[in-house]
Amino acid sequence: MVMDRCNANLFNPTYLLNIAHYLLLFSLASSCLHLTELRLVDGCLREEMQALLRFKQHLTDPSGRLSSWVGHNCCHWKGVSCDNRSRRVRKIDLRNTFEDRLFDDYADDYGEEWDEAAYEESCLGGKITSSLLSFKHLSYLDLSDNNLPGISLLCQLQSLRYLNISFASSDGVIHNCFFNLTNLKKLDLSGISFSGHFPSELAGLESLEHLDLSHNYLKGKIPKLIGNFCNLKFLSLEDNTLDGGIQELLSGFSNCTNNRLESLDLSINEFVTELPASLGVLTKLQHLHLEGNSFWGSIPTSVGNLSSLKTLNLRGNNMNGAIPESFGQLSELVDLGLSQNSWKGIVTETHLMNLTRLRHLDVSTDQPMSLIFSVAYEWVPPFKLYTIDITNCSVGPAFSVWLQWQTELSDVTLHNTGVSESIPEEWFLKLSSKLQHMDLSYNQIHGRLPFQFKCPNLYHIDLSHNHFAGPLPLLSSNASILDF
Structure with missing residues (x-):
């Protein structure tokens, strides 16, 4: 009975059609798998590996930063990252880290000079070529601090969410094609020698969260179109004109x-x-x-509304x-810098009473005694x-308790502050070993420095x-400048 049923199925058109359908699906799946195997080379897409090698051919690399760009797995090359599933290149990070290394090596050496020759040696040169356009899913591109003209080609990488070409080009132009990059979250065009008014070409990039146009030659007034950037968290227009x-x-925001907006830098401009x-x-x-x-x-009283402010x-x-x-x-204020101005008036406990996180206080004034700290x-x-x-x-005239309370100082400057009474010896003895700079000059301070005063x-x-x-006192041999 069972055999008869099986034999009957052999002549059933529906059954035969199903078998043919499954065989076709299996064949297609095998073909796709075979094509994928052809495109993947040790976990890297062959065409993207070849595009990276073509890009490298048009670059000069005097310091050998791209020396790892050999072999078949481009996902393991320095500066290249791939998606874990698709194995497509998603991130290319070729920023020049020379300045970071210099700072790390010489952070404590204030006399170290910038080595221009070493910097030039560390830069990638050549030009940006169309080989980068092969990366249809590229979301992150950092070419900063190199010497790479041809940035207009980057406007075609519409999948980009992060683009940093700061100090990478001296084209001096922000191309009108940038409006194509509507997916951008971060755009850094600092130091590319751009001159002119605020670029209206950027107005359509409403998804931007980070915009840096610092160290250029922007001129004129900040336009109303700034109000388009409601998602901005960071805006720097530092060092322009x-x-x-x-x-x-402010009206725009x-x-x-x-x-x-969390960070705003308008420093070194010509605002009057x-x-x-x-x-x-x-x-x-x-x-x-x-x-x-x-x-x-x-300073307007409305500054008190900036309840999240950490740096002013x-x-x-x-x-x-x-x-x-x-x-x-x-x-929340940590760093307050108000020096090199001509402040007037009085500072009382009310100004200071809630500044629990304050660590840096710089309120020097150009006019002697025009700003008075009237604190109990x-x-x-x-x-x-x-x-x-x-x-x-x-x-x-007294060295008040609020000053005596400051014992974790690395830098103290009380030049010409009208202190004429003695400073308790205990204050000197409690000062942190981190103290590097002390200026108590041009006062009328009496008393003694404790012999045990030691700040290495x-x-x-x-x-x-x-x-x-x-x-x-027996001061450290590190004290290179002594003036008594």
Whole structure:
């Protein structure tokens, strides 16, 4: 009975059709597998490996940075990363790390000079070629700090989410094709010698979270189109020749329903204006750099709205007003740089009482005694500073408790601060071994330096124009500058 049923199926058209269908599927699967095997070479797509080798052929590599680009598995080549499943190249990172290595090697050597010849030796040269267009799924490309003209070709890599060509080209042009890269999250075009007004070609890149146009020759005013970048978390226009004010920029971001900006750098430009009250709209801001401009007036009280602010740098402007009490609301502030201005008015406990994370205080003023620290002698601050510079500010005549509380300092500058009473010897003895720089000059300080005062890393000490008495302590041989 069973045999009869099997024999019957042999002559059943439906059964035979199903068998043929399965055989066809098996054949197609085998063919696809065979094609995949032809395209994959040790885990790397053959055509992408060949494209990388063609790209390499048009590069000069005097330091041998691409010496690992041999063999068949391009996914293991230095600077190349592939998707784990598809094995397609997703990331090419050929940034020049010369400067990073220099900093690591000589971080403690302040006299080390930049070696231009060694830097040139470390750069990739040649040109960017169309071989890069083979990477249809490339999401990350970093060619920074090299010498590679031909950046316009990169506009065709529409899958890119990260593009860094900073200091990699001197084309001096931002091509209008960049609007094609609508998937970009990070774009770094710093140091490519671009000149002209803010590039309107970037207006359509509304997904950008990081935009760096620093160290170029941008001029004119910041346009309203900046309001298109509502997803920006980082914006740097440092070291350009932008002028006018920053109201347009602030107005643009105020129109964003969810302003996400965390870092804004407008330093070293030609802005000549008061700081507008609308600065307070940047409520997510963590780092604000405005140094090296010609801002004037007072800091607006709206700065107190920047509750996430960690860094504020206004050094080297023409600020000639007061510091508002709303500073006391900046509980996340770590680094405060207000030097090289002409501040006026009074700083009280209210300005400082909530700055629990403050580590760097630089509020020196150009006009002697124009800024007065009016703080109760016994007041204990909520912070322990690593560096302090309050040159020309009035803090005397007593060396108050809020100053005595600072014992973790690596750098202390109290030049011309009106201190005329003695400094407790205990303060000198409690100072951290990390102390490197001490300037107490041009005061009228009395008393003695404790003989046990030892700071092994101290390299600069200036106690001139005071009334210290007694023998000098045994200072470290590292102290190369002594002025008593």
